Amino acid sequence: MVDAATSGIIVGLVLFGMLGFGVHIGVALGLCGTLGTFLVIGPDAAIAQIATIPFSTTNSFTLAVIPLFILMGSLATQAGLTTDLYRAAYNWLGRLPGGLAMATTMASAAFGAASGSTVVNAAVFTRMALPQMTAFGYDKRLSAGCIAASGTLASLIPPSILMVIYAILTEQSIAFLLMAGLLPGLLSGGMYMAGIYAIAKYRPEMAPRAIERISLQERFRSLSGVWGIGVLFLLVIGGIYAGFFVPTYAGAVGAFGAFLIVLGKRRLDRTTTLATLKDAGVTTSVIFIIVIGGIIFARYLTYTGLVADITDLLLSLELNKYTYLLAFAVIYLMLGMLIDPIAIMVITLPVMFPILTGAGFDPIWLGVIAIKLAEMSLVTPPVGLNVYVVRSASPVPLKLEEVFAGVMPFLAIDVVTLLLLIFIPEITLFLPQLMS
DSSP states (O other): OOHHHHHHHHHHHHHHHHTTTTOOOOHHHHHHHHHHHHHOHHHHHHHHHHHHHHHHTOOOOOOHHHHHHHHHHHHHHHHHHHHHHHHHHHHHHSSSHHHHHHHHHHHHHHHHHHHHOOOHHHHHHHHHHHHHHHTTTOHHHHHHHHHHHGGGGGGGGSHHHHHHHHHHHTTTTHHHHHHTTHHHHHHHHHHHHHHHHHHHHHHHHGSSSOOOOOOHHHHHHHHGGGGGHHHHHIIIIHHHHSSOOOOOHHHHHHHHHHHHHHHHHOOOOOOHHHHHHHHHHHHHHHHHHHHHHHHHHHHHOOOOOOOOHHHHHHHHHHOOOHHHEEEHHHHHHHHHHHHHHHHHHHHHHHHHHHHHHTTOOOOHHHHHHHHHHHHTTTTOTOOHHHHHHHHHHHHOOOOOHHHHHHHHHHHHHHHHHHHHHHHHHHHHHHHHHHOO
């Protein structure tokens, strides 16, 4: 047996070594957590972790909301809701400066309310919007950056998978967190649109106005295609806010609602539906592997007392609470260059959450800040996940450096939005306080 501090050094070195060799983050966390428990407590405790945690985690009623939200988003894509959304947004915004990019942002935000998946958002709108924007003469850097950044809106706008993960890891209310993300998500989308408008006014050659004239009648007619998103949003968020059902039930209702929309649009064919179910199952499995590995690792940190020791040490320094928050932000942005947001939260929250709440930050507000930082990490060089998704899914020739150049203005906008959320916490806490 070894002491907790020595085991922490050993486990830390092994973990970063495994990540360096490309081991899946969920597997690496699980194995390192097991190793740490073995070193400090013994083989029986380590084996017990492996034997019980995978079943107890996947058997959780609370975690059932994750596959249901993922299935709802997959079915919404199958129903063609993204195409209808994009057309309606283009009809209303296309002739404004930067209107096509603004339409992409608005449609992405609306689809985020149905899918809850950042990667799905980025991939779908890359295939759908990037050829259109390129054909209209938009600069590829602006187009790709807009799509990569707008994809992150799904992380905040409910239903959000990251919000559910945060709630589970920190034992907070999923309903409160989902509602807390709504106004910050809309603020983020509005800030993006304002930034696009400013870029288009200052550099009109990067975002030429659409020449096509669309009648008012046609604009209103295009709104008939967005009813599906509206119905899903009202079912899920309206049901949670009104207290009709808990988030897990809301996920089930939303998934069933998306299925009915697919059925109503006559897009329920066997091949596509099986592919949709397979895609939802694979995505869910990947997330669950990360969560299971993270919980094993968190149990090791808790059992050995490392979390309590680190928390006591840092809080004893009596630093300004915003110093702790700054350290939290730096850690997130640095890790975001290496691993995906779910893994970042699984690794950091067991240690940082008690420190930040002990420093006086509201746990619900902190969840939104953590998600916003995770959003920013998705487009932060050199390894922003959304940047690689856009590059990989692009149907037009596109270099990686062009996407990174395109996201930099949006990253600057994100910094401004983050500061607003930090210094005006009422933006985040307004809706949860109405529910309480």
